[in-house]
Amino acid sequence: MSPEPQAPTAPKPVFLPDPQAHHPFTAFHTLAKPIGPICNLDCTYCFYLHKENFFPKGEQFRMSPDVQEAFIKQYIEGQDVPEVNFAWQGGEPTLLGLDFFKRAVELQKKYAPAGKTITNAFQTNGVLLDEAWCSFFKEHDFLIGLSIDGPKELHDKYRFYKDGSGSHEKVVAALKILQKHGVRTNSLTCVNRLTGDHGREVYHFLRDECGFEHMQFIPIVEKRDFETVAPGMKNPDEGDPREDLLKVTPWTCKPEQWGRFLSAVFDEWVRRDVGKVFIQQFEQTLACVMGLPASLCVYSKHCGRALAIEHDGSLYSCDHFVYDEYKLGNIKDRSMRELVNTPEQKKFGTDKFDSLPRFCRRCDFLEMCYGECPKNRFIETPDGEAGLNYLCAGLKIYFAHVTPVMGLMAREIAQGRPADTVMHAIQASERIAAASGQKVPEPAAAPAMPAAGALKRDARPNDPCPCGSGKKFKKCHGR
Numbered sequence: 001m002s003p004e005p006q007a008p009t010a011p012k013p014v015f016l017p018d019p020q021a022h023h024p025f026t027a028f029h030t031l032a033k034p035i036g037p038i039c040n041l042d043c044t045y046c047f048y049l050h051k052e053n054f055f056p057k058g059e060q061f062r063m064s065p066d067v068q069e070a071f072i073k074q075y076i077e078g079q080d081v082p083e084v085n086f087a088w089q090g091g092e093p094t095l096l097g098l099d100f101f102k103r104a105v106e107l108q109k110k111y112a113p114a115g116k117t118i119t120n121a122f123q124t125n126g127v128l129l130d131e132a133w134c135s136f137f138k139e140h141d142f143l144i145g146l147s148i149d150g151p152k153e154l155h156d157k158y159r160f161y162k163d164g165s166g167s168h169e170k171v172v173a174a175l176k177i178l179q180k181h182g183v184r185t186n187s188l189t190c191v192n193r194l195t196g197d198h199g200r201e202v203y204h205f206l207r208d209e210c211g212f213e214h215m216q217f218i219p220i221v222e223k224r225d226f227e228t229v230a231p232g233m234k235n236p237d238e239g240d241p242r243e244d245l246l247k248v249t250p251w252t253c254k255p256e257q258w259g260r261f262l263s264a265v266f267d268e269w270v271r272r273d274v275g276k277v278f279i280q281q282f283e284q285t286l287a288c289v290m291g292l293p294a295s296l297c298v299y300s301k302h303c304g305r306a307l308a309i310e311h312d313g314s315l316y317s318c319d320h321f322v323y324d325e326y327k328l329g330n331i332k333d334r335s336m337r338e339l340v341n342t343p344e345q346k347k348f349g350t351d352k353f354d355s356l357p358r359f360c361r362r363c364d365f366l367e368m369c370y371g372e373c374p375k376n377r378f379i380e381t382p383d384g385e386a387g388l389n390y391l392c393a394g395l396k397i398y399f400a401h402v403t404p405v406m407g408l409m410a411r412e413i414a415q416g417r418p419a420d421t422v423m424h425a426i427q428a429s430e431r432i433a434a435a436s437g438q439k440v441p442e443p444a445a446a447p448a449m450p451a452a453g454a455l456k457r458d459a460r461p462n463d464p465c466p467c468g469s470g471k472k473f474k475k476c477h478g479r
């Protein structure tokens with residue numbers, strides 16, 4: 001996903017096992033926004049630029065040294081885990097200058113007890129990156145998320161400077177400097193109404209022209225009223241609840257586009273890049289097919305442990321919920337650990353499952369999806385129940401398309417073989433088909449693998465789990 005100027009943020013990691021409301025959270029993730037919504041770009045779909053209006057006129061959008069130190073200290077001390085990950089975002093965090101992050105690293109060293117590892121992730125639009133930034137990132141092993149939406153004509157449509165000129169050239173130049181310094185870099189690509197029809201092209205560009213080996217794709221979903229109405233809150237002027245596309249901004253990805261985009265990328269990836277290119281979405285789905293819990297908040301049963309901290313120390317339930325209704329408090333008044341364990345935040349997390357409509361509870365893909373992110377649940381089910389995810393139709397296209405091959409991959413892994421054997425099998429069958437003049441089938445056109453929900457109905461407890469994990473059904477999807 002990302003939000004800086006780069007709009008929507010990537011889904012955040014969750015901590016396994018799935019959090020339960022009754023236990024205190026001793027591990028959580030926080031996206032830090034030390035420059036608030038301030039950015040040097042003016043991307044059309046940014047969901048964060050308007051947050052400027054939530055603060056008083058004349059607000060200094062810069063995390064003060066006191067708040068910076070309190071945040072770093074509390075974030076490290078508040079978590080009983082061997083590794084604490086800092087995720088810096090904005091707005092555009094490079095606007096703070098390098099000294100802010102040099103001090104951050106010093107403070108991390110000061111507060112990290114022996115045996116605790118500190119890591120840093122940094123989401124940027126890239127346009128200010130130079131030798132000094134990249135040398136710092138390399139020295140301190142920062143993981144960079146670079147926002148790039150594909151080739152120039154696709155990227156520049158929505159990602160531009162305040163004077164309207166495109167940012168693509170600068171982003172590509174930044175990537176070259178990052179690569180020259182050997183900085184670990186992932187692409188973060190927003191899928192919108194334009195790019196949604198160009199999955200293959202975008203993937204080829206990221207892989208072949210840019211050389212990315214780790215990619216994240218985030219669907220742009222913005223309600224028309226998102227600047228003033230928080231997700232889950234009623235807007236009396238919303239209009240006809242059945243007109244889903246009228247509820248969203250014109251650049252919002254259509255649900256089916258999201259499904260087709262992912263499927264198109266999958267078809268390319270599964271033919272030659274398994275084990276070489278890592279796509280967060282596919283890794284997540286494969287884990288699910290293998291019966292493992294979700295590693296990303298949007299596909300987990302519960303969420304609530306991926307918060308956002310603003311420049312002034314205010315802590316919010318999630319970076320997609322930076323609205324007054326979801327402000328938990330300020331770390332100057334109460335510790336982060338206390339705030340993340342408030343009943344409101346626990347409820348925020350468990351509501352992800354508890355508020356699912358019946359339509360989702362009966363869905364064959366429930367255990368891969370869990371209704372995706374609650375911020376996107378603003379349409380009605382076919383029988384008129386509120387709270388269905390806007391992306392549902394696309395999610396179903398994607399899950400139905402990839403689960404047959406994912407099932408085969410899961411089976412290979414369960415039998416101790418690498419998942420890329422599937423790739424070789426597809427290539428071999430295509431060569432045979434081509435040699436005999438047959439039409440080459442799409443990889444996901446294999447017999448459909450039952451999704452997790454369907455498995456429950458079909459398998460007996462001691463049968464091998466049909467997901468291909470190699471475990472008994474009762475120890476896998478039948479639990």
Ligand code: SF4
Nearest residue numbers: 297298303306318373
């Ligand atoms: S609302 Fe929950 S699922 Fe959605 S992005 Fe936030 S933490 Fe993740």
Ligand code: SF4
Nearest residue numbers: 360363369371389392
């Ligand atoms: S695919 Fe659709 S119906 Fe199924 S769980 Fe996800 S949002 Fe709900």
